[in-house]
Amino acid sequence: MNTKELDSLYVARSYGRLPLEIVGGKGALCYDENNKEYIDLGSGIAVNTFGFSDAEWIDALKEQIDKFAHTSNYYYTEPCAKLAELLCERTGMKKVFFSNSGGEANECAIKAARRYSFTKYGKGRHTIITLKNSFHGRTITTLSATGQDSFHTEFDPFTEGFVYAEANNFEDVKRLSEENSCCAVMMEVVQGEGGVFVLSKEFVENVAKLCEEKDMLLMIDEVQTGNGRTGKLYGYMNYDVMPDIISTAKGLGGGLPIGATLFSEKTAEVYTPGSHGSTFGGNPVCAAGAVNIVSRIDDELLAGVAERHNVIKEALSGLENVESVDGLGLMLGIKCKKDAKQVMLECLDRGVLVLTAKDKVRLLPPLNIDIELLKKALNILSEVISK
Ligand SMILES: *Cc1c(COP(=O)(O)O)cnc(C)c1O
Numbered sequence: 001m002n003t004k005e006l007d008s009l010y011v012a013r014s015y016g017r018l019p020l021e022i023v024g025g026k027g028a029l030c031y032d033e034n035n036k037e038y039i040d041l042g043s044g045i046a047v048n049t050f051g052f053s054d055a056e057w058i059d060a061l062k063e064q065i066d067k068f069a070h071t072s073n074y075y076y077t078e079p080c081a082k083l084a085e086l087l088c089e090r091t092g093m094k095k096v097f098f099s100n101s102g103g104e105a106n107e108c109a110i111k112a113a114r115r116y117s118f119t120k121y122g123k124g125r126h127t128i129i130t131l132k133n134s135f136h137g138r139t140i141t142t143l144s145a146t147g148q149d150s151f152h153t154e155f156d157p158f159t160e161g162f163v164y165a166e167a168n169n170f171e172d173v174k175r176l177s178e179e180n181s182c183c184a185v186m187m188e189v190v191q192g193e194g195g196v197f198v199l200s201k202e203f204v205e206n207v208a209k210l211c212e213e214k215d216m217l218l219m220i221d222e223v224q225t226g227n228g229r230t231g232k233l234y235g236y237m238n239y240d241v242m243p244d245i246i247s248t249a250k251g252l253g254g255g256l257p258i259g260a261t262l263f264s265e266k267t268a269e270v271y272t273p274g275s276h277g278s279t280f281g282g283n284p285v286c287a288a289g290a291v292n293i294v295s296r297i298d299d300e301l302l303a304g305v306a307e308r309h310n311v312i313k314e315a316l317s318g319l320e321n322v323e324s325v326d327g328l329g330l331m332l333g334i335k336c337k338k339d340a341k342q343v344m345l346e347c348l349d350r351g352v353l354v355l356t357a358k359d360k361v362r363l364l365p366p367l368n369i370d371i372e373l374l375k376k377a378l379n380i381l382s383e384v385i386s387k
Contacts, residue, residue, distance in 0.1 A: 020032055104278065144162045184219050190235055316385075
């Protein structure tokens with residue numbers, strides 16, 4: 001049997017796979033089993049920060065894997081310590097907990113908010129406000145945190161203690177904070193899975209002020225928006241706010257699984273020995289790769305993200321079938337008259353990988369994608385959208 005047949009027979013059917021097997025890749029290019037070439041504008045959902053098989057990142061991984069790949073969190077390891085230092089220096093946060101995915105990074109944030117409030121105010125002040133249309137993960141608790149009814153069926157009972165405010169409606173957040181005993185607000189500054197919806201400056205900054213007044217923690221889910229994706233190192237840096245907790249994953253590892261939850265001065269001591277943990281969290285190989293990724297997300301790289309953003313906007317904004325192009329940096333959602341799924345399938349056929357989010361075509365290209373290659377892919381995408 002070939003890969004597709006084996007997969008169909010033996011892999012759980014939780015994914016609606018597209019008819020493509022990837023067998024190799026380099027930068028923004030990848031190849032199927034017939035050596036057909038594709039330009040990747042999805043980066044494995046914002047994970048492959050510098051594309052497939054980035055040479056510098058691979059060197060960093062090799063150097064570590066030649067020493068050792070894993071030990072337990074009973075012991076100190078250099079990549080983990082170095083990555084924590086780098087993340088704190090670049091954000092002003094004070095401490096980091098490492099995990100392996102976005103869902104886990106958010107679980108860690110949610111547990112921290114509850115423990116912070118429990119320690120300071122006692123039992124009961126545990127409700128977390130999240131936003132409608134958000135996405136925070138697939139564990140039972142992060143599904144609860146996700147503000148979309150379609151995620152709240154079939155897996156009952158869900159974790160209690162989440163209420164959902166309308167995005168960009170500050171009065172709604174305020175109302176919920178008065179009606180409930182709340183310990184935190186958790187949100188993505190650009191709702192990725194929710195259709196690349198950018199929160200307004202006014203809303204995010206008002207929520208931050210309310211959090212400050214009420215001692216609710218401001219928790220920013222940077223799983224998708226983080227690590228250079230929005231044109232800043234972290235998405236919240238596009239706003240005049242300072243989070244109490246940041247969770248991130250996806251692009252942090254550049255292609256290997258690592259999640260991180262960052263704590264400010266106020267929340268730095270929430271976790272004490274034994275109160276949280278992860279066997280694989282802070283894996284030395286993943287962490288060594290992440291050190292390489294984060295240290296390369298500098299001003300020059302971010303200027304390149306802005307440049308590529310403009311190239312995409314210019315190519316698509318004027319098209320007759322395009323209704324809107326939204327998003328920040330290289331996290332973009334295109335609403336077009338043609339069905340998004342249909343656009344994705346036709347692009348795939350023509351050798352361009354794009355994603356969808358709700359009713360939009362979503363682009364999350366590698367942050368350093370070659371501009372000529374990007375233009376080539378945009379030409380194909382434009383033709384597909386237009387016909
Ligand atoms: C992808 C995503 C998650 C879940 O991350 P996993 O690594 O799949 O657990 C959580 N929050 C946001 C905003 C995401 O985009």
